[in-house]
Amino acid sequence: MTIAREETYDAHLLSFVLRLADSALIASQRMAEWCGVAPMLEEDIALSNVALDLLGQSRHLFTYASDLEGGSRSEDDFAFLRDPHEYLNYIIAELPNGDFAQSCTKSFLFSSFAKTVWSSLLDANDSRLRDIAAKSLKETNYHVEHFSSWFIRLGDGTDTSRQKILEGLDYVWPYTNEFFDDDSILISLEGVLKMKTNTLWTKWIEGVTNVFASARIDLPSTPDFICSGKYGIHSEHLGHILAEMQYLQRAYPGGRW
Amino acid sequence: MYNQSLDKGPLKDDGRDQDEDRRIEFEHNVLAGYTVEPKDWMPEGYRKTLIRQMSQHAHSEVIGMLPEGDWILRAPTLKRKAILLAKVQDEGGHGLYLYSATETLGVSRDLLYEDLLHGRAKYSSIFNYPTLSWADVGVIGWLVDGAAIMNQIPLTQCSYGPYARAMVRICKEESFHQRQGFELLNEMMNGSEKQKEMVQNSVNRWWWPTVMMFGPEDKDSVHSKESRTWGIKRVTNDELRQNFIDVTVPQAEILGVDLPDPDIRWNEERGHYDFGEVDWTEFWRVVSGHGPCNRDRIEAKRKAWEEGVWVREAIMAHALNEKVVDRHG
Numbered sequence: 001m002t003i004a005r006e007e008t009y010d011a012h013l014l015s016f017v018l019r020l021a022d023s024a025l026i027a028s029q030r031m032a033e034w035c036g037v038a039p040m041l042e043e044d045i046a047l048s049n050v051a052l053d054l055l056g057q058s059r060h061l062f063t064y065a066s067d068l069e070g071g072s073r074s075e076d077d078f079a080f081l082r083d084p085h086e087y088l089n090y091i092i093a094e095l096p097n098g099d100f101a102q103s104c105t106k107s108f109l110f111s112s113f114a115k116t117v118w119s120s121l122l123d124a125n126d127s128r129l130r131d132i133a134a135k136s137l138k139e140t141n142y143h144v145e146h147f148s149s150w151f152i153r154l155g156d157g158t159d160t161s162r163q164k165i166l167e168g169l170d171y172v173w174p175y176t177n178e179f180f181d182d183d184s185i186l187i188s189l190e191g192v193l194k195m196k197t198n199t200l201w202t203k204w205i206e207g208v209t210n211v212f213a214s215a216r217i218d219l220p221s222t223p224d225f226i227c228s229g230k231y232g233i234h235s236e237h238l239g240h241i242l243a244e245m246q247y248l249q250r251a252y253p254g255g256r257w
Numbered sequence: 258m259y260n261q262s263l264d265k266g267p268l269k270d271d272g273r274d275q276d277e278d279r280r281i282e283f284e285h286n287v288l289a290g291y292t293v294e295p296k297d298w299m300p301e302g303y304r305k306t307l308i309r310q311m312s313q314h315a316h317s318e319v320i321g322m323l324p325e326g327d328w329i330l331r332a333p334t335l336k337r338k339a340i341l342l343a344k345v346q347d348e349g350g351h352g353l354y355l356y357s358a359t360e361t362l363g364v365s366r367d368l369l370y371e372d373l374l375h376g377r378a379k380y381s382s383i384f385n386y387p388t389l390s391w392a393d394v395g396v397i398g399w400l401v402d403g404a405a406i407m408n409q410i411p412l413t414q415c416s417y418g419p420y421a422r423a424m425v426r427i428c429k430e431e432s433f434h435q436r437q438g439f440e441l442l443n444e445m446m447n448g449s450e451k452q453k454e455m456v457q458n459s460v461n462r463w464w465w466p467t468v469m470m471f472g473p474e475d476k477d478s479v480h481s482k483e484s485r486t487w488g489i490k491r492v493t494n495d496e497l498r499q500n501f502i503d504v505t506v507p508q509a510e511i512l513g514v515d516l517p518d519p520d521i522r523w524n525e526e527r528g529h530y531d532f533g534e535v536d537w538t539e540f541w542r543v544v545s546g547h548g549p550c551n552r553d554r555i556e557a558k559r560k561a562w563e564e565g566v567w568v569r570e571a572i573m574a575h576a577l578n579e580k581v582v583d584r585h586g
Binding site for chain 2: 025029032033035036037038039040041042044045048049051052055056058059062075076079080099100152153154156157158160161164244245247248249252254255256257
């Protein structure tokens with residue numbers, strides 16, 4: 001009985017770690033699409049930097065996931081040799097970038113959520129997660145600042161930019177539902193993570209409400225949207241992302257890179 | 258990533274620098290090793306030559322983000338993805354740094370960029386070749402960045418302070434880029450036969466365009482006495498090309514790749530490697546806008562710039578809104 005309980009515990013922790021790792025990796029992959037074609041050179045550099053931060057976070061988390069499994073899979077095995085249904089990222093991370101307004105809106109909402117998660121994990125009963133959270137939180141604070149300021153500037157810019165932000169928000173907002181809906185993993189790991197969805201929601205909504213006010217945009221109502229990437233059921237976009245990302249590893253198995 | 262010698266001699270003065278005394282003193286100071294700073298008097302031809310060379314260099318950096326950037330999403334490992342992202346980000350940083358340095362000469366970055374987008378400005382010919390496999394990422398690091406370093410190290414001694422200081426920093430980063438390229442290829446050359454083929458194919462495609470990066474042969478390059486007197490260009494195209502080949506041939510042997518030039522052989526008498534004839538017709542076709550990717554590169558940048566118009570307008574509008582709020586509380 002004891003052994004069975006430990007196995008359940010590790011499997012849930014592994015799922016949670018992969019959820020964070022996959023979300024960071026897929027968000028990084030999307031962010032990297034901007035490299036070289038952003039609206040200005042400064043933004044090419046800034047968005048590449050965010051992509052690098054997210055990539056670094058995913059690598060720390062994959063390494064931890066590998067250790068939890070006993071080292072049978074490397075970070076690259078996790079990233080390049082799993083199929084879409086084995087990915088556990090929040091769907092918002094895989095949404096297409098769309099225009100710059102949609103990209104900024106998506107990244108503002110996602111990074112604000114990541115900030116609440118990392119902040120919460122500073123108190124987790126798991127030293128590896130605490131260490132990763134401490135490092136990631138510093139980076140994520142900058143991401144929130146960066147994308148909040150874009151959300152405000154575009155929301156409070158011209159009629160065109162405001163319209164584009166509203167359209168981006170309309171598309172992206174429902175996917176935030178997944179951050180806070182029923183979560184059996186979080187419930188089972190409550191003793192380890194010390195994290196509750198209602199607390200996450202309270203902190204997240206407080207942060208984003210302030211930014212919405214500065215952008216003079218009304219907060220949309222809580223969506224009724226079904227969204228379950230964290231359980232491996234994704235949008236159609238993820239398959240395309242992985243087809244591109246995994247191409248070399250799949251085409252040349254066992255290669256040296 | 259790289260500036261290319263496309264110079265046809267310094268631009269003619271337009272009459273503003275007819276003050277011969279100041280000109281003589283300027284040249285004397287440059288010869289004595291003094292650095293020229295933005296507020297110093299300088300001949301108009303010096304200023305224009307620098308604007309052209311430095312902006313071409315900046316354009317090369319930002320255009321150079323595209324061919325390698327195309328592989329970020331397909332990088333085969335997370336480590337390689339991180340390295341490539343950082344490298345392409347570096348190139349963007351070099352571009353920004355060089356545009357800023359060019360602005361110290363009294364020209365705006367937006368105007369320079371418009372020249373690029375409308376085909377009025379040149380950039381390094383090398384970026385008009387396509388990246389067709391992952392090995393190209395390694396070969397660009399090894400050969401293209403290797404050639405860039407060869408060309409850029411003398412520029413750290415350039416007479417114009419902002420340019421010289423920019424090059425010190427850029428050379429450090431390029432050195433890392435070159436090494437990661439070599440290391441990437443070395444790894445692949447220890448992999449499967451298919452991977453080795455991929456590397457050799459890539460070297461075959463990139464070798465000659467890299468050799469062309471140093472610009473026309475000295476006999477066809479209208480180097481003026483002034484460019485040297487002014488301390489802008491201190492080493493000739495042929496000297497740089499020879500140095501590059503001398504350094505690179507032994508590296509190719511270590512990697513185990515063949516360079517696609519049957520005439521490469523050590524010349525004991527000269528103390529250098531001999532090498533074959535460059536296809537200068539191809540070089541001039543690429544420089545004139547007819548390379549395999551000229552149109553795609555400019556189109557990608559033009560599209561990004563045009564799609565960003567509303568973003569840049571929004572920034573200005575928001576700044577104005579903020580000012581109004583400040584004024585009225």
